[in-house]
Amino acid sequence: MAPDPLPPHAAPPEREPADFPWAPSLRDERRARSAPSVTAIIHTRNEERNIAGAIASVAWVDRVLVVDMESDDRTVEIARGLGAEVLAHPNIGYVEPARNMALAQVTSDWVLVLDADERVPERLGWLLDELSAGGACDVVQIACELWVSGHP
Numbered sequence: 001m002a003p004d005p006l007p008p009h010a011a012p013p014e015r016e017p018a019d020f021p022w023a024p025s026l027r028d029e030r031r032a033r034s035a036p037s038v039t040a041i042i043h044t045r046n047e048e049r050n051i052a053g054a055i056a057s058v059a060w061v062d063r064v065l066v067v068d069m070e071s072d073d074r075t076v077e078i079a080r081g082l083g084a085e086v087l088a089h090p091n092i093g094y095v096e097p098a099r100n101m102a103l104a105q106v107t108s109d110w111v112l113v114l115d116a117d118e119r120v121p122e123r124l125g126w127l128l129d130e131l132s133a134g135g136a137c138d139v140v141q142i143a144c145e146l147w148v149s150g151h152p
Contacts, residue, residue, distance in 0.1 A: 022122045023059035026129060030060065036109035036132045039063040041102045042084070043095050047116035048074040055082045057119040060129070061112065067102040069095070075116075118144070 030038075040058035044051060044066055055064055064084040068076050069091040079086050087105065089098035099113060110132045114120070120128070124142070131140055145152060 019053070020056040020059060020119075020122070023056065023125065026060035026125055027062075030062075030129060033133075035129065037062045038110040038112060038128075038132060039065055039106045039108040040112045040114065041065050041067060041099065041106070042079075042114055042116055043067045043069065043098050043102070044071060044075050044079070044116045045069040045091055046071045046073045046075060048078055050116040051075050051078050052082060053119055054114060054116045055079065055084055057121070057125075058112065058114070060125050062108060063106075065102050065105065067098045069098050 038061040040061045040063070042051070042054050042058075042064065045068065047054075048071075051066070055066075058064055064079075064082075065087065066076075066079040066084045067087045067089050068079070069089050076086050087102060089101055103111065110128075112120070112128065128140065131137060
C-alpha cells in the first residue's frame with residue numbers, strides 16, 4: 001500500500017488589483033517630495049490572468065512599461081486599460097531582447113523589472129522607495145520566494 005501523499009502547501013493567495021491599496025498612497029507621497037523617478041518594466045506573453053495584479057503592485061512608480069511578445073489573449077488590452085504603456089516585441093522564445101528593448105526606452109532614475117506573475121508587496125514597495133531616495137546604492141537585488149505548483 002502506497003503511503004498517503006504529503007499534504008500540499010497552501011499556495012500563496014492570488015493577488016488581485018484590490019490587494020494593493022497602499023500603492024497609490026506611496027505614489028502620491030513620492031510625487032509630493034519629488035522622489036527619484038522609477039519605471040517598472042513588465043514583460044508579457046499571454047498573461048491576461050496575471051497582468052492586472054502585476055500592474056497594481058507597481059502603481060506607486062512613475063511609469064509602467066509593458067513589453068509584450070505577441071500575446072494572442074487580452075494581455076495588451078488589459079495593460080492599456082490600466083494605464084500602462086505597451087511596447088510590442090517579436091516572440092523569439094526568450095525574454096532578454098524584449099527586456100533590453102524596453103530598457104532602451106527608459107529615462108528614469110531607477111528601473112524595476114518584474115515578470116507578470118510577480119508582485120511587489122507593500123513592505124518591498126516602501127523599501128525600494130527608501131533605497132531609491134537615499135542615494136546609498138545604484139543597484140538593488142531582490143530575493144524572492146518561488147512557488148511551483150503550489151509548493152515553495
